[in-house]
Structures are given as structure tokens and as C-alpha cells.
Amino acid sequence: MKSGRRLAPILAALLVLGAVAIGCIVSTGAEKETRSGTAYAASAKYSEGVSAKCEITGYHRYEGENGFRLLSKGDKVAVISPSELPSRRRVDATVSGLRAWGLVPVEGKHVCPQTRTLDELIEDLVWALNDPEIKAVFCVRGGSGASDVMDRLALERIENARKPIIGYSDITVYHSAWTAAGVPSVHAGMSDVFTYLPAACAKAERRMLLGEIPAYRCRTDTPCVNGEASGVLIGGNLSTFVSVLGTEYDCTRIEEPYILFFEDVDDNMREIHRYLTVLKHLGVLDRASAIVFGEWTDLPSDGEGNFGAVRGGEFRSVADMIRREFLSDLDIPVAFDFPSGHGRVNYPLLMGETARLSVSDGVYTLTWD
Numbered sequence: 001m002k003s004g005r006r007l008a009p010i011l012a013a014l015l016v017l018g019a020v021a022i023g024c025i026v027s028t029g030a031e032k033e034t035r036s037g038t039a040y041a042a043s044a045k046y047s048e049g050v051s052a053k054c055e056i057t058g059y060h061r062y063e064g065e066n067g068f069r070l071l072s073k074g075d076k077v078a079v080i081s082p083s084e085l086p087s088r089r090r091v092d093a094t095v096s097g098l099r100a101w102g103l104v105p106v107e108g109k110h111v112c113p114q115t116r117t118l119d120e121l122i123e124d125l126v127w128a129l130n131d132p133e134i135k136a137v138f139c140v141r142g143g144s145g146a147s148d149v150m151d152r153l154a155l156e157r158i159e160n161a162r163k164p165i166i167g168y169s170d171i172t173v174y175h176s177a178w179t180a181a182g183v184p185s186v187h188a189g190m191s192d193v194f195t196y197l198p199a200a201c202a203k204a205e206r207r208m209l210l211g212e213i214p215a216y217r218c219r220t221d222t223p224c225v226n227g228e229a230s231g232v233l234i235g236g237n238l239s240t241f242v243s244v245l246g247t248e249y250d251c252t253r254i255e256e257p258y259i260l261f262f263e264d265v266d267d268n269m270r271e272i273h274r275y276l277t278v279l280k281h282l283g284v285l286d287r288a289s290a291i292v293f294g295e296w297t298d299l300p301s302d303g304e305g306n307f308g309a310v311r312g313g314e315f316r317s318v319a320d321m322i323r324r325e326f327l328s329d330l331d332i333p334v335a336f337d338f339p340s341g342h343g344r345v346n347y348p349l350l351m352g353e354t355a356r357l358s359v360s361d362g363v364y365t366l367t368w369d
Helices: 002-035 088-100 118-130 146-150 155-161 169-180 199-209 238-242 269-281 318-326
Strands: 045-048 053-061 076-080 104-107 134-139 165-167 185-187 212-219 227-237 258-265 288-300 349-351 354-360 363-368
Touching: 053 199, 076 088, 076 118, 088 104, 118 134, 118 146, 118 155, 146 169, 155 169, 165 169, 169 185, 169 227, 169 238, 169 349, 185 199, 199 212, 227 238, 227 288, 227 349, 238 258, 238 269, 269 318, 288 318
Parallel strands: 076 104, 076 134, 134 165, 165 185, 227 258, 258 288
Antiparallel strands: 045 288, 053 212, 185 349, 212 363, 227 354, 354 363
């Protein structure tokens, strides 16, 4: 009996600890949902390229060619998810946020069911492109699925609609397709711009959508390659971008000079190296007039991705690996650490339009003509 009495408080304590642990798991899960949709444990991941200081030095009014324009207050904007299914919470945040920006959000028929088919996903995008009252396509989230859509969607639909699409991550596929069709797009926050991104990012995104293009000035301690160049800005999420190569919607086939922009999430250094190697072998890096690298978010910290020991010493960072493995044969300006991508800061980028990069001793500017 005495033994049973001694065990009772111990068991009670274990039950309390278990409840606390479960509570921590639930709490952590909620934090993941509000921050990004990318699940990770803080102790198992780290990020690079997130320390650059970036400021907006001014805005200029966008003047698109061939009648293309960005948005005006009161314009109707399609709210769809042409990739993975979002939560109702994300859709609601997007709708209320766009309304607060002075726009009129219109939900797609299949934006947020419990399940949907690929045909239904495509139906929403085709509706958004074909409806003359809709002036832009705002994506609620990324994920996967965009390549399946673009494999079945003719570029002529995009070219004829001439409406910008807004998003990042898996939406990189659509940025490529829009550029291939000659239509600009906006690499920027989705539902996250209305939930956890800094106010400065939300302000810049809103102004860009309403036709005011920012000029960026960034300072980084990561060694860059000095120089100045201009070209059509293309790219986005690196691992996703590789999937568009060789397709009908491959934007690297454009005849104009281009500036590459890349960021990534959840991939280690070895995987980033493989993606860049594909681009190198296909001549994509050689044809670039400049490269801007963004943030490398949630890199696995197990160290297995760092294979520098067989390349003359451990790589100090992703940027160090890129400089040593890919830049020696390129005579172009290269900037690192632009705050755009899957991190806590995600400044908007106008894709498919001519941009200018100027790099000098750790300070670089990114502007649009």
C-alpha cells in the first residue's frame, strides 16, 4: 500500500508533464500555421541570407507596354489557389486584406473545398483569366500542383487575358508562364502578407499592385560581385524553377537578356548545388546578365548537406558554395541576401519586366525601368 501511495504522485506528475508536452506540440503547430505553412522545428533548421539591410528609396509610376496595367482601387481581383488547398482562415485573411487595400476580392468557386480535382483547380484559373471584370489573380497559397495546371493550359489564355498573377513558392511556375506569354507578374506574399509579414512588406506589395514600383537599396556583409546590368527579371523558388525548364512555359527561352532571382526553402546545400548544376549545364546561368540570390530558409542543420570537405574545405555558407562552385566562370554582377522568399521578410518583385541591378562593395540597388 505504501508503495502504491508513493507511485500515485509520480504518475500524476507524469500525466501533467505529458499534458504540457501535448500542449506544446499543439501550440507549436498553431505557430507554424500562422507563420508560413512550412513545418519545421527551430532546433533542426536554420536560415541564411536573412541579415541584409534593405530599404525602399522611392517609387515610380508603372507604365506598361501594349496596354498592360497593374491595378486601380475598386478593381475586382480573383482569390484562388491554383496550387495546393488553403485553409478557410487563409482565404478569409486574403479576402479581408484585399478589401482593406481598396480592391474587390472575388472568391473562385473551388478555392477552399475539402477536396477538389485538377479539373476544378484549372476551372478557377480559367475563370479568373477569362472574366473581363477580373483584373488580377491573387493566389492564397503555394504548395504543389502548378506544373500540372500549366501542362494543360495554353499560353494564349495568359497572353490574351493580360492580367498579373500574385504569389511565390510554387507560383514560380506561373511566373515563368506569364513571362513566356509576355505578361508581367508579381512575386510577393499571399495570405501571409495579411497575417504575419512586416508592415513594410505589406505596404510595398499594396503600392506595387496599384502601379507604384519600388526602388530597393540593400547592404549585406556577404561578398557580392560588383557590376551593373539590366534584363527581364525571372526566377523565384529555385527547386520549383528547375521544373519549368524545357516546357512550353520555360521563361529562359525569351530572347531578351534576363536577370535571375532565386530563393529556396527546406533544401540543404547539396540539393541547392544540384539545382544550380542543372541550370549551369543547360546554359541558363551563362545567358544571365546578372543574378540576385534571396534567402535560404529552413535549411536542415544536420550538416549532411555540406559536402565541401571533398571540394577543398567545408563550405562556410550557401553563398560560399555558390561563389566557389558557380561564379568563377561568370563575369556578371551577383547580389546576395535580397529579402524575398519564405522568410519573415518578403518584399515584392515585378517579374517579367526589365530590371536593373547595380552592385558595389556590399551595397546593391534593384530598380525597374
